[in-house]
Amino acid sequence: MAAGRDTGDVEEVEAGLRSDTARVIGFSDAVFAIVITLLVLDLSVPEVTPGGMPHALLEQWPVYLAFGTSFLYVAVNWLNHKGTFLRVRCADRGLDWANLGVLFGVTLLPFVTALVSRAVEKGDVSDERIAIGAYALLGVLLSATWMWLYHYLHRRPELRQAGVPRRFFAAERLRALFGVAAYAIAGLVGWWVSVPVALVVFLLLPLFYGLSSNGSYEIRRRIRRRG
Amino acid sequence: MAAGRDTGDVEEVEAGLRSDTARVIGFSDAVFAIVITLLVLDLSVPEVTPGGMPHALLEQWPVYLAFGTSFLYVAVNWLNHKGTFLRVRCADRGLDWANLGVLFGVTLLPFVTALVSRAVEKGDVSDERIAIGAYALLGVLLSATWMWLYHYLHRRPELRQAGVPRRFFAAERLRALFGVAAYAIAGLVGWWVSVPVALVVFLLLPLFYGLSSNGSYEIRRRIRRRG
Amino acid sequence: MAAGRDTGDVEEVEAGLRSDTARVIGFSDAVFAIVITLLVLDLSVPEVTPGGMPHALLEQWPVYLAFGTSFLYVAVNWLNHKGTFLRVRCADRGLDWANLGVLFGVTLLPFVTALVSRAVEKGDVSDERIAIGAYALLGVLLSATWMWLYHYLHRRPELRQAGVPRRFFAAERLRALFGVAAYAIAGLVGWWVSVPVALVVFLLLPLFYGLSSNGSYEIRRRIRRRG
Amino acid sequence: MAAGRDTGDVEEVEAGLRSDTARVIGFSDAVFAIVITLLVLDLSVPEVTPGGMPHALLEQWPVYLAFGTSFLYVAVNWLNHKGTFLRVRCADRGLDWANLGVLFGVTLLPFVTALVSRAVEKGDVSDERIAIGAYALLGVLLSATWMWLYHYLHRRPELRQAGVPRRFFAAERLRALFGVAAYAIAGLVGWWVSVPVALVVFLLLPLFYGLSSNGSYEIRRRIRRRG
Numbered sequence: 001m002a003a004g005r006d007t008g009d010v011e012e013v014e015a016g017l018r019s020d021t022a023r024v025i026g027f028s029d030a031v032f033a034i035v036i037t038l039l040v041l042d043l044s045v046p047e048v049t050p051g052g053m054p055h056a057l058l059e060q061w062p063v064y065l066a067f068g069t070s071f072l073y074v075a076v077n078w079l080n081h082k083g084t085f086l087r088v089r090c091a092d093r094g095l096d097w098a099n100l101g102v103l104f105g106v107t108l109l110p111f112v113t114a115l116v117s118r119a120v121e122k123g124d125v126s127d128e129r130i131a132i133g134a135y136a137l138l139g140v141l142l143s144a145t146w147m148w149l150y151h152y153l154h155r156r157p158e159l160r161q162a163g164v165p166r167r168f169f170a171a172e173r174l175r176a177l178f179g180v181a182a183y184a185i186a187g188l189v190g191w192w193v194s195v196p197v198a199l200v201v202f203l204l205l206p207l208f209y210g211l212s213s214n215g216s217y218e219i220r221r222r223i224r225r226r227g
Numbered sequence: 228m229a230a231g232r233d234t235g236d237v238e239e240v241e242a243g244l245r246s247d248t249a250r251v252i253g254f255s256d257a258v259f260a261i262v263i264t265l266l267v268l269d270l271s272v273p274e275v276t277p278g279g280m281p282h283a284l285l286e287q288w289p290v291y292l293a294f295g296t297s298f299l300y301v302a303v304n305w306l307n308h309k310g311t312f313l314r315v316r317c318a319d320r321g322l323d324w325a326n327l328g329v330l331f332g333v334t335l336l337p338f339v340t341a342l343v344s345r346a347v348e349k350g351d352v353s354d355e356r357i358a359i360g361a362y363a364l365l366g367v368l369l370s371a372t373w374m375w376l377y378h379y380l381h382r383r384p385e386l387r388q389a390g391v392p393r394r395f396f397a398a399e400r401l402r403a404l405f406g407v408a409a410y411a412i413a414g415l416v417g418w419w420v421s422v423p424v425a426l427v428v429f430l431l432l433p434l435f436y437g438l439s440s441n442g443s444y445e446i447r448r449r450i451r452r453r454g
Numbered sequence: 455m456a457a458g459r460d461t462g463d464v465e466e467v468e469a470g471l472r473s474d475t476a477r478v479i480g481f482s483d484a485v486f487a488i489v490i491t492l493l494v495l496d497l498s499v500p501e502v503t504p505g506g507m508p509h510a511l512l513e514q515w516p517v518y519l520a521f522g523t524s525f526l527y528v529a530v531n532w533l534n535h536k537g538t539f540l541r542v543r544c545a546d547r548g549l550d551w552a553n554l555g556v557l558f559g560v561t562l563l564p565f566v567t568a569l570v571s572r573a574v575e576k577g578d579v580s581d582e583r584i585a586i587g588a589y590a591l592l593g594v595l596l597s598a599t600w601m602w603l604y605h606y607l608h609r610r611p612e613l614r615q616a617g618v619p620r621r622f623f624a625a626e627r628l629r630a631l632f633g634v635a636a637y638a639i640a641g642l643v644g645w646w647v648s649v650p651v652a653l654v655v656f657l658l659l660p661l662f663y664g665l666s667s668n669g670s671y672e673i674r675r676r677i678r679r680r681g
Numbered sequence: 682m683a684a685g686r687d688t689g690d691v692e693e694v695e696a697g698l699r700s701d702t703a704r705v706i707g708f709s710d711a712v713f714a715i716v717i718t719l720l721v722l723d724l725s726v727p728e729v730t731p732g733g734m735p736h737a738l739l740e741q742w743p744v745y746l747a748f749g750t751s752f753l754y755v756a757v758n759w760l761n762h763k764g765t766f767l768r769v770r771c772a773d774r775g776l777d778w779a780n781l782g783v784l785f786g787v788t789l790l791p792f793v794t795a796l797v798s799r800a801v802e803k804g805d806v807s808d809e810r811i812a813i814g815a816y817a818l819l820g821v822l823l824s825a826t827w828m829w830l831y832h833y834l835h836r837r838p839e840l841r842q843a844g845v846p847r848r849f850f851a852a853e854r855l856r857a858l859f860g861v862a863a864y865a866i867a868g869l870v871g872w873w874v875s876v877p878v879a880l881v882v883f884l885l886l887p888l889f890y891g892l893s894s895n896g897s898y899e900i901r902r903r904i905r906r907r908g
Contacts, residue, residue, distance in 0.1 A: 023706060024763075029254045030484070030711050033260075033261060033714075034718040036330070037261040041268075045341045045345050048354075049336070051354060052350050053358070054353065054357045057357060071334070074287055079320070082250055100756045103717070106753055107721050111726075119734065127731060130738060146866075252480075255482060256480045261488055263561065267492075274507055279581075280578075280581040280585070281580065298561070302554045309473070309478075343516055483711055487714075490712065492823040494792050495719070498800050504804070505808060507800065507807070511815075525788070
């Protein structure tokens with residue numbers, strides 16, 4: 001720890017430099033809740049001639065798939081966020097900024113999701129490639145902001161709950177780094193090789209993060225218990 | 228209880244596997260609040276020639292009915308959610324997932340509601356049937372996620388508040404199973420027999436759940452008291 | 455108090471029939487926040503030919519006035535809600551329903567506000583009258599739900615905070631009854647006599663409720679203090 | 682302190698004239714969260730002929746810049762709000778009104794942001810000038826409401842947390858006054874001299890407020906520590 005940073009806990013709270021996490025959690029929960037709910041606005045009722053609704057609804061399948069995927073993605077980000085802040089004792093300005101970075105990425109999800117679903121619906125390859133690229137770019141950005149958050153918490157032991165293993169946030173940072181790489185590769189594959197392969201990877205990544213959302217610590221622990 | 232699941236309460240909280248319910252409640256409240264408020268976005272001001280508003284507003288009656296029904300449906304889901312989590316002491320990852328399942332269904336309500344109201348407004352029978360089918364399907368899905376949540380709480384006594392009767396969540400699970408059956412039957416009736424009959428059932432079901440939203444336990448208790 | 459209603463406080467909380475007000479407050483705050491924010495969605499950027507924006511923005515003046523009025527109206531409802539629940543100790547199912555009634559009215563505000571502003575913008579008298587009527591109807595409905603809430607709290611002393619004067623909610627109920635009458639009269643005036651007069655009343659009523667939002671008790675108390 | 686204002690703390694809380702800040706914080710967090718999330722609704726997927734998406738997406742660059750700037754602006758307002766209310770012990774009606782003033786300004790941000798981005802996209806100078814003027818006007822309004830809030834807290838020591846330096850909110854008020862002046866000047870520059878210069882100032886001001894969002898007290902303190 002750098003000198004002068006971890007001294008004077010009481011003094012810092014008094015000066016308003018540190019606070020408990022209630023407010024950053026309440027604000028983030030509201031953002032997650034709004035993003036996960038706004039996704040449904042993209043499920044529009046098709047304007048059709050009478051009797052044309054069944055066909056028009058079926059043609060919208062990429063929109064439904066995008067809705068499901070995005071819901072899962074936001075849900076997993078919320079679970080990650082919950083798992084992270086369970087282990088945080090208090091927040092300072094730096095943690096607030098890193099958290100705002102994560103929320104920035106989450107807020108953009110409905111937009112890139114709509115890009116992909118519209119492009120797939122229309123079926124033009126050059127449109128699909130640009131949409132896949134935008135989605136991958138957001139995945140990279142979002143993973144990078146998680147890395148920033150985990151790195152910050154790794155470097156500030158004074159913000160962590162007592163009893164959180166020393167290596168916990170270092171391992172989480174690695175998990176986020178994996179996301180940066182995976183979204184970058186999926187984007188390149190979608191651009192140069194195959195759009196459907198990239199879409200499948202986009203579907204699988206949230207599943208992976210959902211299963212590991214409570215930290216690799218939990219996974220190892222579960223395996224150990226069952227063994 | 229399976230061995231190894233109910234041991235080490237303190238240890239589990241420390242490891243972040245269990246948490247109090249504040250966060251899952253705050254997030255769910257925000258989702259319920261947004262869905263119940265977004266419904267109003269479907270009440271659009273009709274674009275008419277000057278003087279045409281009275282007639283255009285009256286023609287929208289299915290939209291108003293749908294707004295009222297959906298508001299009631301979301302309200303009842305919120306009351307159910309509140310009644311449920313009053314009896315929950317702490318949350319683990321499995322409960323978070325079951326709760327996200329419920330929220331997934333709730334989030335889709337404005338979409339299927341809009342489908343039904345538009346179809347009834349246009350008056351084409353084949354459109355109405357597909358809309359009724361979609362609404363019934365969502366009702367089945369939402370009831371099924373409630374079943375999942377109740378089943379999970381029935382199997383995990385360690386997550387319940389002290390003093391909650393042992394059979395409480397088993398009875399709730401049955402109440403949710405009834406919803407699965409009722410929405411499925413209403414959907415089939417709407418499809419094969421009569422659209423209006425299905426619509427009336429859709430209106431009555433939230434009323435039933437509203438009256439029983441604090442658990443059948445309460446109903447029996449009230450009857451007993453009055454007797 | 456009716457026999458059998460005020461007995462067994464602990465027992466009732468255990469049975470989940472009563473709860474603290476945290477959740478009903480959190481949910482209501484989210485609804486108020488969303489409604490007050492959704493109002494801005496009606497301030498659309500006019501689609502004009504280059505150079506036409508200044509004129510088009512000025513022509514939208516009824517929309518700005520409606521935005522300001524509605525913001526004030528929702529704000530005053532929130533202040534009323536805060537003032538009310540400061541005096542509530544715990545919530546039961548009946549209070550939840552009355553509160554959902556208030557939220558139902560609040561949720562409809564953006565719709566009737568948009569009706570009025572569009573009608574005034576277009577300038578057709580028959581459209582204006584129907585819009586004024588709809589707005590007045592909502593004002594009546596919303597005041598009536600407040601009456602319901604205050605009446606419920608007046609009849610249930612066991613739900614009130616210690617130290618709340620016995621007549622507090624009876625006085626509040628009267629204040630709400632005044633709203634029912636005022637909105638009804640304003641609606642009739644708008645319909646039969648003059649649209650502008652009704653609009654001015656719609657503007658003044660939230661101001662009155664804002665000034666008295668902490669209960670007539672406070673007003674009398676302030677006057678007494680200054681005297 | 683004026684006689685009769687700071688007496689009888691307990692009595693005032695009992696009368697509902699004062700309350701803890703939980704509710705005003707919860708409501709404000711929800712408003713901030715919704716505004717910061719609604720901004721994304723302006724990022725629409727362009728309706729283009731197949732293959733036209735890459736070009737159409739690139740042409741939208743002012744919209745992306747506006748999204749980023751507004752996100753930053755709302756984030757900084759939230760940080761300011763958090764920094765402020767960390768130092769507030771309880772709220773009275775006057776503080777609620779000042780806070781609603783700040784939220785009023787924040788709520789209007791998506792509208793003026795959309796005005797600017799559309800005008801820049803279209804490229805007509807007279808449209809750009811009116812949009813710049815509207816944005817500057819909102820900046821002035823928002824800074825003025827912050828001044829109101831800080832002034833109120835400066836005058837009511839009984840609302841502040843223990844240990845908050847006596848001059849803290851006086852310094853903050855000055856910081857807000859600087860905002861009033863800066864936005865006014867930027868608006869005049871945009872109107873009479875150069876649109877791009879005004880846009881750059883609009884981008885820089887939130888950065889300044891972000892860096893100083895925990896009060897000038899913190900900045901001086903940090904400098905002192907490093908020295």
